[in-house]
Amino acid sequence: MPETRAAPVGGITVVEQADCTVAHLWGEIDESLRDQASTALMRALDRDLPVVLDTSEVRFIDSTGVAFLIQFCRVGRDDGLSVRLHEPPQVVTDVLEMLGMRDMFDDEPSGRREPEVRSGPVVR
Template sequence: MSGEGSTGAPPSAGVTTAGGDDADAGSVHVIMGRAKTRIVLSGEIDALVSPDLVEAAAEAEDAGRPVEVDAHHVTFMDSTGVAFLARLASRSSTRLVLIRPPDVVRFLIEVTSINDLLDVVDDDPGVDDSVPEHAPDDDPDGPDRAA
């Protein structure tokens, strides 16, 4: 299930989608941008999506860019999600940004003190710069100009 979704990213924006089709099933989307990597979590973040979280963390680490996690659509999170956030925060060379976490996520990061390792923001900074590095629009001469 890739393509236009809750991230608003077009199919060519380097989106990796995982998780089930059930409305409450957890899903993990990774959007690789020029300046940052955004991981979008939605639904139930639990042991069922653990392999997807591990893969997303590895992709983010390999990219070497600042990481932000959009948790706005998370409906449930257990220790799997907490461990994921802790791993990202501890391995990132820059401070992890957690975007619009719901109360359930805020509670978990506070009681586990993970909030000391990341910045929580209530306003989405947007994903304007999150386009693939090989985007056709990167050509300053444009598509109509002969080489």
């Protein structure tokens, strides 16, 4: 009997734009994405450009996922980079607010276009 694989229920991809690096998080952000999170963090920080964490399609986030967001922000800040959340859903903002960490991310610039997370070189 052939092996069947379940479709991924979450993921992290990195899109390199000219003026920033977008890490697009979707679905369930948990322990199973640890390797993707590490790759995304390294790739984004290597570019030395502002970082956008697009969490607009996150449906669930556990403590590992929250730790990834916080680590991304802290390491980015240590490197002098702007790190912001793009359209975080309530499931993300509720946890960050409960931990008192919502304000650690930069605000979305007003009037700026949405990041185009599905075009450009993707690093998985």
